[in-house]
Amino acid sequence: MTIRVIVLNGGSSSGKSGIVRCLQQVLPDPWLAFGVDSFVDALPARLRDSDGGITFTPDGGVSVGAEFRALDAAWTEGIAAMARAGAGVIVDDVFLGGPASRQRWERVLSGLTVLWVGVRCDSAVAAGREIARGDRVGGMAASQARVVHEGMSYDLEVDTTHTESLECARVIAARVIAARVTRSPSSPW
Numbered sequence: 001m002t003i004r005v006i007v008l009n010g011g012s013s014s015g016k017s018g019i020v021r022c023l024q025q026v027l028p029d030p031w032l033a034f035g036v037d038s039f040v041d042a043l044p045a046r047l048r049d050s051d052g053g054i055t056f057t058p059d060g061g062v063s064v065g066a067e068f069r070a071l072d073a074a075w076t077e078g079i080a081a082m083a084r085a086g087a088g089v090i091v092d093d094v095f096l097g098g099p100a101s102r103q104r105w106e107r108v109l110s111g112l113t114v115l116w117v118g119v120r121c122d123s124a125v126a127a128g129r130e131i132a133r134g135d136r137v138g139g140m141a142a143s144q145a146r147v148v149h150e151g152m153s154y155d156l157e158v159d160t161t162h163t164e165s166l167e168c169a170r171v172i173a174a175r176v177i178a179a180r181v182t183r184s185p186s187s188p189w
Contacts, residue, residue: 001113003176004083006031007091007105009152010119010160011144012060012136013129016092018165019119019158019172023090026166026173032082035092039075043068060139062096080108094144099151113179117172118154121145122161 006023008016020033040054047053052067064072083089095101102116121129123145130141156175158168 003115003179004112005089005114008117008119009093009095011148013126013141014119014121015160015165016119019168020090020092022166022169026169031088031090033090034079036094056137060137060143076108083112095148116154118157120159125161
C-alpha cells in the first residue's frame with residue numbers, strides 16, 4: 001500500500017525539522033510538510049500565554065486550553081484532507097499526551113496508510129541543540145526527550161544523537177519506497 005502520510009514524533013530539538021527537510025529532498029515525489037511549530041506560530045497572539053491557548057512554563061512545560069484544542073482539531077483534519085486528496089504529507093509533531101496524541105492522529109488519518117516514526121535523541125544532546133537554537137524555552141528539550149515516547153510504538157525509529165538528518169531521512173524514505181513496491185497478496189498487480 002502506498003504510504004500517504006509520515007508522522008514524526010519526537011521531543012523539542014530532537015532533529016525532526018531537519019529530517020523533514022531532508023525527506024523532501026530524498027523522496028522521489030513531492031511531499032508537503034506540516035509541523036506543530038508552524039501551527040503554534042499560526043495561532044493568534046492572544047492565544048499565546050493564555051489559559052485557552054498555549055502556555056510555556058519556565059521549566060519547559062507546555063499546557064494547552066480549549067481554544068487551542070479546537071484549532072488543533074481543525075488543523076489535523078485539514079492535513080488529513082490534503083492526504084486524502086492525493087498529497088504526500090509529512091507531519092512533525094510532539095506527542096506530549098503520549099498514546100492519546102497518537103490516537104488523535106489515528107482518528108483523523110483513518111483509512112490512510114501512515115508510517116509512524118519515532119525520532120529519538122539523547123536528552124543532553126537535545127538540550128545542547130536547544131541552547132544553540134536560542135528560540136526555545138530552556139528545559140523543554142530535556143523534559144520532552146523521553147516523555148513523548150512513553151507508551152508509544154512505531155513502524156520505524158531513528159536516533160539523531162549520532163546520526164545526521166540526511167541519513168535518518170534516507171532510512172525513512174527507503175521504508176516509504178519499499179512499501180510502494182510491495183504489493184499485498186490480494187492486489188491484482
